[in-house]
Amino acid sequence: MPSFVWATGITVGAQSTVSPSLVELGRDGVPWFVAVLVATGVLKLFGALIGIGLTRPRGSRISRLLVLCGGGAATLLTWHGGLFVVHGVLVEAGAVSVEPDLAGLTAWYLYLWGPWFTVGGLAFAASTALYVRRHDDRGRLRLYGASGALGALVLSVASTATGIG
Structure with missing residues (x-):
């Protein structure tokens, strides 16, 4: 890696x-x-x-952890990739400017990193949804998935707003 x-x-x-x-x-x-x-x-x-x-059935405790983390990963990756794509589109359209030493990186973030993160997030979302669909306690698992997604969104928005992420 x-x-x-x-x-x-x-x-x-x-x-x-x-x-x-x-x-x-x-x-x-x-x-x-x-x-x-x-x-x-x-x-x-x-x-x-x-x-x-997320590819194998697990016990209830592990299932809850998997769904919580799967929902969080789906949100973080999709949000992160979406920010890269939106920022790249704005730079390419001339609506936002970047420092000259970063201008060459815009295309990488717009055409590679942004879509890569977004597709990864959507894959986690699909995997988590399929995992939940295969279990009897779907209602409880959906709550864990939503909690993971909401927690990840709050963390990501806070880090973006503070300039950390």
């Missing part, structure tokens, strides 16, 4: 697709940024486990 590789200071593939300031933080091994990269890598692995878990 790129997050773990970039955490070592190797920024192969990042120079043309990620903000130069982020590439520099990774290359310089800034401790807090390395921690963010490692945490991101761990979250990606956790997401993979959730995705795999």
Whole structure:
């Protein structure tokens, strides 16, 4: 996974697709940024486990956790990708300007990263919905899925509003 590789200071593939300031933080091994990269890598692995878990029937406790996380992942990924696409469209249309060193990245975020995150979010949504549909306690599981989605949306909106995400 790129997050773990970039955490070592190797920024192969990042120079043309990620903000130069982020590439520099990774290359310089800034401790807090390395921690963010490692945490991101761990979250990606956790997401993979959730995705795999949604393919098999589980006990009620695990099912609730899977649906909670699946709803959250669906919301975070779709929202994140949607923001990339909307921002890219606004930049390409000339409605929003970006710093010159970031202008070359707009197409990457508009045509690759945004759609990639959005499709991932929709895949999590579909997987979670199919998982819920196969269980007897659908009502309770839907509540967990909605809670995960709402929690993820609140977290994402708060981080976007504060400039963190």
